Amino acid sequence: MDFHDTPSEAAFREEVRAWLAEHLTGDFAALGSVGGPSDETGWETRVEWEKLLGRDRWVGLSWPAEYGGRGAGVPEQIIFNEEYARANAPARISFFGEGLFAPTLIQFGTEEQKRRFLPRIQAVEELWCQGFSEPNAGSDLANIQTRAVLDGDEWVISGQKVWTTLAHRADWIFVLCRTDPESRGHHGLSYLLCPMRQDGIEIRPLRQMTGSAEFNEVFFDGARTARDNVLGPVGQGWKVAMATLGFERGTAFLSSQLGFEREFADLLDLAHKTGAASDPVVRDELAARYVGLKVMRYNGMRMLTNLVQRGVAGPEASIGKLYWTTWHRAFGETALRVLGADALVVARAGGGTYEPGPQQQVFMASRAETIYAGSSEIQKNIIGERVLGLPREPRQGETS
């Protein structure tokens, strides 16, 4: 056990700091860390910033050098994220592309697919969205009904996805479809890659309780994509999708965990400014959230060490998503306690608009975090059944 940087890690840290100091200026610095993976605040500026990151290969940090990455290991990724959060740099915009799709592509893609898609993710030329959930396939993702059939050299997709975050910004969607019409459950699914901007796709925005419309319904009515745009073997999409979910629940959220440190620091500032920090109840809560924050970090480091040393995520990985979402929700409530009566008023409301302030945004948005990427109930089932080996709950048709 040693938490010091090795000489090469220290050098890497220095490089990251120097780059940020040089580039994080002007509009980029002014933006701060507003927005999030599914919050479009400051979008245009964040796109410009992400392009700069891509140009200097900070996007795709962990990818092998042959695909334009830096081949960075886990310690370097942590260092990058730490320095990034410390510098209060803009919220990243490529959660679905860089965070979810790219690592899945690296694991399952053909050489040609990697060369086709990775550079454009890095250059921020193509943004991605995730087409998994459907009206009747949420927690029960295997119940997917969206169908794809081959027509010559093309897949033709019909069906409906829902809750598709940033579909309206995306150029591509990775979409889980049923390619074997006779199949049921997780058999007969394929992981297709489909261009978003085409006639066969209609996007209808869905407004969230935070007032903005980051997620959407996506209707496929004869949408087309090339036959080669399938990731992994046809009919084996479930396995590929599970890998994506693994990244979503695990490594992809590393960067937001570090963002939590910034949120906490900001809240502490506010609590000192308003005097809330001298209220014993608020102090107790803030200290409890701090404990939670640090433990989350230690958990993360232990999980990643396991990942590096054993190549597989240990049981800590499955508690990761449950942990951070539960913590963040409690943090949102603490943030409102710090605001006190001021929490009664938002930045704007009425006449068709609704804009919470930053603390209220966390308070509300954190309610979604225990729902998406496998709800807390589902995470607990996974921990119970797959980590602890407890008997499964009976399914329909099974005798108990």
Next chain:
Amino acid sequence: MNFAFSEEQEELRRTVRQFLEAKSPETEVRRLMETTEGYDPSVWKQMGQELGLQSIAVPEAYGGQGFTFIELCIVLEEMGRVLLCAPYYSSVVLAANAILNAGTEEQKQALLPGIASGDTIATLAFTEPNGKWDVTGITLEATEQGGSWSLSGEKMFVLDGHTADLIVVVARTAGTSGTDGISFFTVRGDADGLTRTPLSTMDMTRKQAKLEFSGVAAEPLGEPGSGWPAYSKTLDQAAIALANEMMGGAQFVLDMSVQYAKDRVQFGRPIGSFQAIKHKCADMLLEVESGKSAAYYAAWAAAEDNDEVPVVSALAKAYCSEAYFHAAAENIQIHGGIGFTWEHPAHLYFKRAKSSEIFLGDATYHRELLAQRIGI
């Protein structure tokens, strides 16, 4: 002992529910919450003329029907259930009780009939930008010159402060602190020197305003300087009323959750068949039922106007605040993605629950109050 509503009270509940279901469906709530005024004057009028809701607990001597606090709480519970957008709580609970507690006989005669008929919309302006719910938060100064009083300072989070015709203001006389010098005044909504700014409320179904007073001429309500007992009593009554209103919303989100848990199928089964969801619903029921017990008991104490009121009001506000918020939050979780949308009503209740929890002081505030009142 008899801890049940009478047949007449149940009948009142049915009538009010029927009226509100017709007049305040979700579509109306959504329409009104987008407006600055935040209520429908014609429905407000009907509430007064057809059902006499504004007059329900006002004594007959002042143009009311003379029912008790229990009937008032039944009405409020029904209003909380549908998130009625109207200045009812501000006018009938806050202002009317402040006047009853603080006013002279003559002032009650003059002010209450208008509130009771619904012709006057009134409110109580007490909280200030400091956001404190206790008496130290009252800093707005009242000064006397040649027998007439004027107010200068700022009030915040004033429920329906921008639409009220009559504003009851809690102020303090110059040079006082703590419970000394607390005074009530009345001011017309359109008084000279009064600037009213509507606020963007987190809970859009309940409107608030910021009121700035610069030398506003004001009429003392009761004896200036000795308003503390009346103010304290008004706050206790307000907390009890709010606790009852909250339970209407809490029951509604519980019902919504249970229905959804029966209807929504995942993994080939209704999600309510999973213990994770079933236990959530059971926990919600436990808290909602318990919250109702506390709120109803407190309503009875307020109706009796007995010396339990200070204790049970703090107790009920503490318990019901948390019960409602938990229920409204779990309701979102049980609904999954759809519960996070603007289109679904879950967030309206979630926001109302949070703002009701905060309003008048949250659960920890009321537990501290309770600790003091029971001598801990």
